[in-house]
Amino acid sequence: xxxxxxxxxxxxxAAVSLFSAGAGAQTYPDRTIxxxxxxxxxGPTDTVARLVAESMSKDLGQQVIVExxxxxxxxLGAARVANAEADGYTVLLHHIGMATSATLYRKLxxxxxxxxxxxxxxxxxxxxxxxxxxxxxxxxxxxxxYAKANKDTVTVANAGIGAASHLCGxxxxxxxxxxxxxxxxxxxxxxxxDLLGGQVDIMCDQTTNTTKQIQAGTIKAYAVTSxxxxxxxxxIPTTAEAGLADFQVGIWHxxxxxxxxxxxxxxxxxxxxxxxxxxxxxxxxxxxLGTEPSPEADGTPDALKAKLESEIxxxxxxxxxxxxxxx
Numbered sequence: 001x002x003x004x005x006x007x008x009x010x011x012x013x014a015a016v017s018l019f020s021a022g023a024g025a026q027t028y029p030d031r032t033i034x035x036x037x038x039x040x041x042x043g044p045t046d047t048v049a050r051l052v053a054e055s056m057s058k059d060l061g062q063q064v065i066v067e068x069x070x071x072x073x074x075x076l077g078a079a080r081v082a083n084a085e086a087d088g089y090t091v092l093l094h095h096i097g098m099a100t101s102a103t104l105y106r107k108l109x110x111x112x113x114x115x116x117x118x119x120x121x122x123x124x125x126x127x128x129x130x131x132x133x134x135x136x137x138x139x140x141x142x143x144x145x146y147a148k149a150n151k152d153t154v155t156v157a158n159a160g161i162g163a164a165s166h167l168c169g170x171x172x173x174x175x176x177x178x179x180x181x182x183x184x185x186x187x188x189x190x191x192x193x194d195l196l197g198g199q200v201d202i203m204c205d206q207t208t209n210t211t212k213q214i215q216a217g218t219i220k221a222y223a224v225t226s227x228x229x230x231x232x233x234x235x236i237p238t239t240a241e242a243g244l245a246d247f248q249v250g251i252w253h254x255x256x257x258x259x260x261x262x263x264x265x266x267x268x269x270x271x272x273x274x275x276x277x278x279x280x281x282x283x284x285x286x287x288x289l290g291t292e293p294s295p296e297a298d299g300t301p302d303a304l305k306a307k308l309e310s311e312i313x314x315x316x317x318x319x320x321x322x323x324x325x326x327x
Contacts, residue, residue, distance in 0.1 A: 037077065
């Protein structure tokens with residue numbers, strides 16, 4: 001009888017455990033999710049994150065809050081997520097800097113390719129080459145000539161090493177085969193403020209940060225880096241049209257979670273991301289900022305992993321040739 005009771009008791013415990021495990025898997029998420037953005041609030045990547053987080057919150061039935069953990073070109077925020085508990089409640093939304101930091105920083109506190117699980121791609125934002133509104137050149141040909149003739153005094157602002165504006169600025173100088181005076185700032189906001197005030201001459205940054213200023217006429221735009229003109233900036237030529245045929249770059253964004261996060265949680269987050277990418281409000285807001293949601297095929301773990309691998313390989317020789325490192 002004692003043996004029978006022991007067997008029945010063990011069976012009951014096992015059943016409860018299985019039920020609890022199943023219930024836990026079925027109810028993810030059951031509390032707030034933190035989306036870490038490794039840059040300052042109000043910047044272009046933060047804007048993308050907040051739009052996506054709002055939509056995913058509705059789909060997941062739990063709030064997705066954005067936490068800004070800026071510094072060190074985005075690596076502080078990435079490290080914060082890499083070291084977080086792998087339970088699906090801490091996610092990272094990072095841009096192209098996830099790939100470039102693998103070379104820019106020779107001593108990272110995490111292994112870029114192996115410290116995370118992949119959720120999916122969010123969007124790829126075009127860049128714009130802009131200047132203070134009273135800069136003399138009226139088109140790209142004039143800007144190139146002016147920059148080369150005044151290379152020791154022409155200033156190029158960026159939001160710090162590893163920022164999208166820094167990467168685009170490096171490519172711009174590489175395309176011109178002319179080094180210019182770079183002026184790093186602690187974030188996109190201060191860089192744009194000084195461009196508006198005329199303290200710096202040129203900046204290369206995402207449409208999510210420059211479109212409204214271009215439309216308002218407070219800065220001068222020379223080109224967009226997309227293959228085709230943007231509906232929101234129809235009068236601005238592409239870099240190819242403006243004479244820089246090989247100068248095309250987009251700042252892609254992806255979502256990651258710590259390595260070891262349960263597959264069920266990764267799958268749920270990926271499905272929620274795909275819902276957000278089809279959200280009409282997200283698409284409309286992205287369009288206002290000169291971008292669009294990634295296609296459904298890209299909102300997957302495999303697509304993001306392949307993108308990160310290819311972009312690390314693409315940027316490594318560019319950064320090494322420039323000889324600019326963050327450490």
